[in-house]
Amino acid sequence: MIGRRIAVYGPSGSGKSTFGRRLAASLDLPVIELDAIFHQPNWTPTPDDEFIDKVTARLQENSEGWVVDGNYRLIRDIVMPQAESIIWLRLPFLTVYPRLVCRTVTRAWSGKPLWGTNYESWRQSFLSRDSILLWGISHWRAHHRGFENDIRRLRPAAKVHVLRSTDAAARFLAHVEAGTSLQSNGRSS
Numbered sequence: 001m002i003g004r005r006i007a008v009y010g011p012s013g014s015g016k017s018t019f020g021r022r023l024a025a026s027l028d029l030p031v032i033e034l035d036a037i038f039h040q041p042n043w044t045p046t047p048d049d050e051f052i053d054k055v056t057a058r059l060q061e062n063s064e065g066w067v068v069d070g071n072y073r074l075i076r077d078i079v080m081p082q083a084e085s086i087i088w089l090r091l092p093f094l095t096v097y098p099r100l101v102c103r104t105v106t107r108a109w110s111g112k113p114l115w116g117t118n119y120e121s122w123r124q125s126f127l128s129r130d131s132i133l134l135w136g137i138s139h140w141r142a143h144h145r146g147f148e149n150d151i152r153r154l155r156p157a158a159k160v161h162v163l164r165s166t167d168a169a170a171r172f173l174a175h176v177e178a179g180t181s182l183q184s185n186g187r188s189s
Contacts, residue, residue: 085160
C-alpha cells in the first residue's frame with residue numbers, strides 16, 4: 001500500500017503533474033500542485049516564508065491525505081517527513097527533455113493560462129534567460145544531486161519509489177488503479 005500522503009518529484013518535463021493527477025484520482029485524494037502555489041501573476045515568485053506557510057496550510061487542510069507534486073527544495077523538510085510514499089520520476093534526459101520542449105511549444109501556441117494569469121510565451125520560452133527550456137538543461141544534474149542528498153539527509157520513513165522509465169510509471173499507476181500491492185521493498189524501477 002502506498003498510503004494516503006504521497007509526494008511526487010521529478011525534473012521539469014518528467015510528467016509529475018500528469019502522474020500526480022492520475023494517482024490522486026485513483027486514490028480519491030486532492031492534488032497540491034506546488035507550481036500553482038508558488039507562481040503569482042506575471043510569474044512573480046511567492047516569498048519563501050509565505051510559500052512555506054501556504055504549503056503547510058494546504059497539507060493541514062487535507063490531513064486525510066494528499067498528492068503533492070513539485071520540486072521545491074525549500075519545502076522538502078515539510079513534505080517528505082509527512083509523506084507515506086515518495087515517488088521520484090527519474091526518467092532519462094532523452095525522454096524528459098523532448099517532452100519539455102513539446103509541452104512548452106504547445107503551451108506557447110495555445111496561450112492557455114497556467115496558474116492564474118501566467119502564460120508560457122514564445123519569447124519567454126525561447127528568448128529569455130528565464131526559459132523553462134534552458135532551465136531543463138541547466139538544472140538537470142542539480143535536481144538529481146539535490147534530491148538524492150535530501151533523501152539521505154532527511155531519511156524519510158516513507159517508501160521511496162524510483163521510477164526510471166515511462167513503462168515503470170505506467171505499471172506503477174496500473175497497480176494503484178487495480179488496487180494491487182507494489183514491490184514490498186519500497187523501491188520500484
